[in-house]
Amino acid sequence: MQVEKTQEFRPKIVAFCCNWCSYAGADLAGSSRLAYPADVKIIRVPCSCRVNPMFILRAFQRGADGVILCGCHPGDCHYTTGNYYARRRMTLLFSMLDYLGVENGRTRVEWVSAAEGVKFSTTMNEFVAKIHSLGENVRLGDLRCKKD
Amino acid sequence: MHRTEQEQAELLKEISGVDTKKCMKCGKCSASCPAYEEMDIRPHQFVSYVQNGDVKALLKSKSIWKCLSCFACVERCPRDVKPAKLIEAVRLMVIRERGGNYLTPDEVPELLDEELPQQLLASAFRKYSK
Amino acid sequence: MQRIGVFVCHCGTNIAATVDVARVVEAAAKEPGVVHAEDYQYMCSEAGQLKIREAIKEKNLTGIVVCSCSPRMHENTFRQAAERAGINPYMVEIANIREHCSWIHKDIEEATEKAVILARAAIAKVTLNAPLQSGTSRVVKRALVIGGGIAGIQTALDIADAGYEVDIVEKTPSIGGRMSQLDKTFPTLDCSACILTPKMVEAAAHDKITIYTYSEVEKVSGFVGDFQVDIRKKARSVDMSKCTGCGVCQEKCPSKKTPNEFNRGLNTRSAIYTPFAQAIPNVPVIDRENCIKFKTGKCGVCSKVCQAGAIDYEQKDEIVTQNYGAIVVATGFDTIKLDKFDEYSYSTSPDVITSLELERIMNAAGPTKGHLERMSDHKPPKSMVFIQCVGSRCADKRGKSYCSKICCMYTAKHAMLIRDKYPDVEVTVFYIDVRTPGKNFDEFYRRAVEEYGVNYIKGQVGKVAEKGGKLLVQGVDLIDNKRILMETDMVVLATAIEPNPDVRKIATMLTASIDTNNFLTESHAKLRPVESPTAGIFLSGVCQGPKDIPETVAQAGAAAVKVVGLLAKDHLVTNPCTAKSDELLCNGCSSCEKVCPYGAISYEEKEVNDHGIRETRRVAVVNSALCQGCGACTVACPSGAMDLQGFSNRQILAEVDAICR
């Protein structure tokens, strides 16, 4: 049993969620008991525009296999325009990650409103499945962090 | 090639580029049409007939030969639907079929008169025949 | 070194059924800095909170982590508990092990493992938390209302009645707005002036209300609670303290050719004028562009006839600077220009008019003294045609995409009034839909049809052409599927309304957002309908969206309540999770300033001590009263000088590390 567990690939997935829409959407997924894999761990940020590309690079460096950023729908940002900044920054970052050999599928931006518990859960299920299909991320991992 | 009425309706939408769903049924096209009285199916009805897939009636309609291509309906439509394009598409669907021509060369001599401009013949053949 | 306490909640069985709480406690206790860890049935209960308070005191905790439900539920509860025990409320972090864990996972092993990781991330974050102090900012107990129509007047009256000072700034020479131009109002048909003028008088007489007419807002700075506003009082050329409002100057003024704006250009007025007889203040202004004295230097008739000696050609514009705690926008609307709808012959025929023009024609104080007549030959019409939705509900660029909302009702009103007063006039209405959602509205419309015999035709008009001194209306009846070609004497166009064109300029000054149709955006379409997303800015009337009078008055009252709620506070507590710039790292590049949606970042020349070197640098300074804490600037900053308190780079990275460990 124990042996089987360690052999199974359990991806590490970081989800940045804005406080106003997506974090609330995740709460709604929870209160609606809409399951998604436990591999997803959410970090709360005030707005998607708070997410510095550095945070995502750091996650990959520390062994994350996928990073997803969720924010309010365009036009619905609590801070009016934050999600537009996020979208532009992530577009740039993702193209750079692609260049570095980190597959496009390992990163994703999704707009999830506070009412979209279903969407949150579906998105996370899809994303985890995608990461499973891509397997372990080896590109940016800091070898010093690697544990045997 | 045989098409169902629904397929014909889709084809009409495609070659006309008209999105029939945009229509809010105000009737301004028909209110603007100078040929309205001569039409058995009116401009606004072309939009709803196509939307409802009722193409057979349109193919038989004499309205397609009465449309003046004056674009008053296009200009004044508040929803940018462009009924004239739909009427032209129906007309094309008819004349593209064998035997669908509304004007044949042997009819021409008796229609001619002294002053008739070439342009009228050119346009008549383009509108009525393939 | 922090001393951290971890409190794991069972939430009854909500958490404990899928998360092995004891294992979470055990794992948390091993994390660096954790000196206390325990679990309890309901942490949010009084008993649970007591446990937290006691632990803080007994173990000298400096920070706490509560593993429980979503912070959106109980973050405040636990912050207050921490504060009561004497530590800073911002030294609390929540690990959401209910909504994000126990409720969505079935496998106890998996859920427990995840709960441990979430706890670890929260511990890592709280280790880097710093005490934060909510600031306070002052509230100036005075409100500004921009626009003196019914919306502005009602808002001002409600605020003033609650005991606060209010200033109304109105661009035209009198308050009253669009409502003062109306003849009767639906659905009760009371005379507009009879219900509006008492309110105008009340506002003018109110000891808490100051009215600036013929004035405009010129500059706005500051923020919620303390806006500083420059108001330009345009030179009236008449001394308000001396003028008695006798009206002789207007009578004697030789320049009488200026189109009368109040009557929508249907007649003319003198160069010195009050817009209408009940104007408040009842003091005329000189329209300098059309005054002979100002144009040629000669004339001066008004000055000669004024017994009070009130005429002052030398008067200059004056700037009044005033501070306000809150600002209400009530700038109202205008009808759209009809130059793109000439199929209706509005530009070419004087007998084709807008509904607002008809209001003036039907008004006893209007250009025809209330007699219904054609503007071309002043003959009474025998038949009239009303066309609905002119410029409303348009998908093309000619008009507006929205429904103007008021036209169906005022058209029914006009039709009914005309049939009532002139039963021999035939009235036909061309409509697309008749929209009458409102109390007693549909009944009103049905009365127009059933009792007054107004002929409603479902269909539109394609062309209106002048012919033989009459108007030839070419339309369609969609129910009968037949062409309508009728001669008529007058055509009335239910012209779309649009926000007052000045609103764009005002919204920019206020940093209030505006939609593609120039309507001001509300903070939440359902739940915050009278607040702008910009704190301290409120919306009243049609500037926010098309409305009739009852709705406008209701919204005006709602806006006033929000203003009063704000002004009632002695100070405002500011969110301490604001951006902060490290002046040693800042290179003054302005990147942060450009992305800030609140204008919270400015630059100062500041003397800094950089490793012993003293120099003056241009550095970013965040106004914490304006900053809302979104963090856009932190990412824009190329030198890493800008950080967000409560969500700092180091804190978030620590969470990332803890999750990926």
Added chain:
Amino acid sequence: MVYSYYPGCTLKNKAQDLDRYARMSAEALGFTLEEIEEWQCCGAVYPQASDEIATKLSAVRALNDAKEKGRDLVTLCSACHHVIKRVNDDMQNVEDIRTRANNYLKLDAPYEGETKVLHFLEVLRDRVGFDTLKEKVVNPLTGRKIGAYYGCLLLRPSGVMAFDDPENPTIIEDFIRALGAEAVVYPYRNECCGGYISLKEKALAGNLVDHVMESAVDKGAEELITACPLCLYNLKNSGSSKKVPVHYITELLAEALGLIKE
């Protein structure tokens, strides 16, 4: 200034006056209309269907010819102007039509709507200027009450044609005033006369012409001018109402410029 000029089928035939007076007047006003070589009939009807390509090619050839000479393309007949202007718009904005038309034509360089299409009246208004025109008038048409007949093709759809306000145009009225005559504005000046269907639908065309004539007469017009040979034919020959004479715009222009010797 030399413009490429597309006369079209009718101006070479039944409407030679329209063509001849245009060229004479152009020279008198300081510009030249140089007929493009080997032009083909535009078909006189703009094909609106998205799958019609072959019927647009003659217009593209004319447009490309002007492009190669680096000139603006001037038209006179309303139908030609309508067809060429709209095909040009397709070549600018409709990728599918642009690609397919270029695939057919195999030009040296693909044509992408570079040519500017001007109606003769637009040259007078925007390049010569009606004020200049007024100065060049030697034989002002004083006292004549002239109605402009726009018809439909010059004005609509206004988004593409961008000729004038489609419901209340003024360009021909300004032209009439520049020639010294009185412009009579009447509401049916932009309503269709039914020219296109006058071959087979005589009754309908007659009806529409009557509406236009009645409207013009009601407002006091004593003669009408038009840019379209088909409208001219139809206004003259269809309908039963009282008629006023109809002329080409260029006929009056040449007269006012003193180019017609009695």
